Amino acid sequence: MTHFSWVDGSIVGLYLFATMTVGIVVRKHVAKVEHFLVAGREMNVYLGIASLAATEFGIVTCMYTAQNGYEKGFAGGIPGICQAVAMFFIGLTGFCIKPLRDSGVMTIPEMFDRRFGPRIRWWAGVVIVLGGLLNMGVFLRTGGEFLVLVCGFDVRYLEIAMTVLLAGVAIYTILGGMLSVLITDFLQFVVMSAGLILVTGLILANIGWDKLTTTVEAHYGAGGFNPFVNPQMGWPYVLFNLLLNTAACLTWQAVIARVLAAKDSMTGRKVYTRTAFFFVCRFMIPGVWGIAALATLGPAAPGENTLHAMPRFLSTFLPAGVMGILVAAMLAADMSTDSSYMLTWGSVIYNDILAPFRKNWSERRGLLVNRAIIAAIGVFLLFYGLWYPLKGDLWTYLGVTGTIYLSSMTVLLIACCYWKRANSWGAAAAIICGAGIPICYLIFEQVPATKPLAGKIGPYYSGIATYLLVGAAMVIGSLLKPRSDRSSHAGD
Amino acid sequence: MLAVMVWYSTVTVYVAVQGSLDIRQMLRRLKQGEKDKR
Numbered sequence: 001m002t003h004f005s006w007v008d009g010s011i012v013g014l015y016l017f018a019t020m021t022v023g024i025v026v027r028k029h030v031a032k033v034e035h036f037l038v039a040g041r042e043m044n045v046y047l048g049i050a051s052l053a054a055t056e057f058g059i060v061t062c063m064y065t066a067q068n069g070y071e072k073g074f075a076g077g078i079p080g081i082c083q084a085v086a087m088f089f090i091g092l093t094g095f096c097i098k099p100l101r102d103s104g105v106m107t108i109p110e111m112f113d114r115r116f117g118p119r120i121r122w123w124a125g126v127v128i129v130l131g132g133l134l135n136m137g138v139f140l141r142t143g144g145e146f147l148v149l150v151c152g153f154d155v156r157y158l159e160i161a162m163t164v165l166l167a168g169v170a171i172y173t174i175l176g177g178m179l180s181v182l183i184t185d186f187l188q189f190v191v192m193s194a195g196l197i198l199v200t201g202l203i204l205a206n207i208g209w210d211k212l213t214t215t216v217e218a219h220y221g222a223g224g225f226n227p228f229v230n231p232q233m234g235w236p237y238v239l240f241n242l243l244l245n246t247a248a249c250l251t252w253q254a255v256i257a258r259v260l261a262a263k264d265s266m267t268g269r270k271v272y273t274r275t276a277f278f279f280v281c282r283f284m285i286p287g288v289w290g291i292a293a294l295a296t297l298g299p300a301a302p303g304e305n306t307l308h309a310m311p312r313f314l315s316t317f318l319p320a321g322v323m324g325i326l327v328a329a330m331l332a333a334d335m336s337t338d339s340s341y342m343l344t345w346g347s348v349i350y351n352d353i354l355a356p357f358r359k360n361w362s363e364r365r366g367l368l369v370n371r372a373i374i375a376a377i378g379v380f381l382l383f384y385g386l387w388y389p390l391k392g393d394l395w396t397y398l399g400v401t402g403t404i405y406l407s408s409m410t411v412l413l414i415a416c417c418y419w420k421r422a423n424s425w426g427a428a429a430a431i432i433c434g435a436g437i438p439i440c441y442l443i444f445e446q447v448p449a450t451k452p453l454a455g456k457i458g459p460y461y462s463g464i465a466t467y468l469l470v471g472a473a474m475v476i477g478s479l480l481k482p483r484s485d486r487s488s489h490a491g492d
Numbered sequence: 493m494l495a496v497m498v499w500y501s502t503v504t505v506y507v508a509v510q511g512s513l514d515i516r517q518m519l520r521r522l523k524q525g526e527k528d529k530r
Contacts, residue, residue: 182518
């Protein structure tokens with residue numbers, strides 16, 4: 001029985017009102033497309049840190065990181081460590097992000113146009129949007145499930161909860177674009193952080209660190225602390241996550257958008273180095289919630305969905321009042337993620353996929369089209385989120401769908417920045433391999449005849465192979481292009 | 493874990509203060525840019 005009460009409802013209502021008001025009021029500063037997509041490139045370091053942290057922590061993050069803690073103990077935090085290490089070194093060295101920001105582009109495919117030509121730009125845009133929307137497709141359902149479980153509502157209200165969440169976010173994103181997103185992200189970062197700290201403090205005070213560690217020891221032994229000896233993980237899991245998270249830091253549009261919106265490349269690099277450790281917290285804090293759920297509820301029964309363990313635990317553990325702060329914090333987390341991601345994929349559709357069609361468009365028309373695209377994305381998410389049957393754990397689904405574009409875009413970006421012989425043939429080969437392999441894997445998982453094969457290969461070997469094959473495709477494709485064609489930098 | 497919590501709490505307060513200053517500056521620069529254009 002949940003402790004969600006009218007006090008909690010009031011806290012949540014107040015928070016939503018404040019966020020919506022701020023998000024809508026700021027729209028008066030949006031006069032052109034550049035303001036809408038990259039906030040006029042006026043974002044400074046600390047706003048960037050808050051926005052990046054808030055964007056990359058949503059209810060979905062909380063659910064899958066807690067699920068990782070519940071199923072794998074402390075070892076489940078390794079993806080966060082991988083991302084922190086990758087982000088820190090990329091920020092420190094400026095690897096790829098310095099030339100990217102210095103080029104003045106608004107999206108990654110725009111950078112590819114200058115080196116590989118407009119066709120590659122277009123196909124890169126399609127792949128990015130495909131991978132990004134498939135990835136984001138589960139956000140709404142997962143967010144709705146969390147709220148329904150924590151608040152104790154009837155599960156029949158899941159679709160209504162999803163629709164209301166999305167409508168609220170869509171309104172200020174459509175009106176204010178990146179400006180609204182940055183400022184609401186900032187507010188959401190503060191509320192979200194307060195909630196995370198408060199709930200974790202209560203868990204440590206009432207359950208205790210000793211009980212958490214002995215629970216992990218009892219259920220998972222050494223594998224609960226060391227990912228290399230965990231039977232569900234091992235080196236393929238760690239290597240896949242290292243590749244995935246490095247790629248995400250370089251080319252996940254929602255992350256790199258903070259670099260592209262920064263005043264200059266040095267500001268973008270500082271945002272990265274100073275936000276890096278946050279990604280350890282991103283896994284560790286909800287991971288501890290998952291371990292607390294394991295300590296309190298015990299292991300899952302056969303067939304039970306482990307994704308629901310943490311919200312079930314919180315619904316009875318937190319007192320009234322604190323429950324409202326948690327729900328506000330999670331709504332904050334989710335709204336910041338949803339708004340950023342809708343804007344991110346919308347910006348790629350407008351800037352890259354529609355590039356061949358938008359000659360001589362006025363700023364007004366550009367703003368109108370951007371807003372229409374975001375509305376359309378919202379409608380897609382609503383329907384896709386209701387229908388796709390999620391198999392396996394959420395982090396793996398996100399990793400596989402993300403790999404559809406991360407593998408090829410990362411290889412293209414590195415080649416674009418640092419390999420003079422890279423050309424459109426290599427880029428095309430990389431894009432085909434990068435999209436094809438994960439899509440085949442997802443299909444194999446669903447079709448009964450190929451399901452055993454998919455199970456045997458596993459998502460980690462499939463993911464690692466994707467990155468390696470995409471790199472090979474770029475090199476081989478580029479070298480195969482006849483020398484006389486290579487002299488043109490504008491592709492085929 | 494305690495170190496993580498202390499770090500995170502400290503950073504939240506610091507980013508909250510500095511971030512609010514960033515927002516003011518950003519909006520001021522945008523407004524100035526609009527005025528200059530007119």
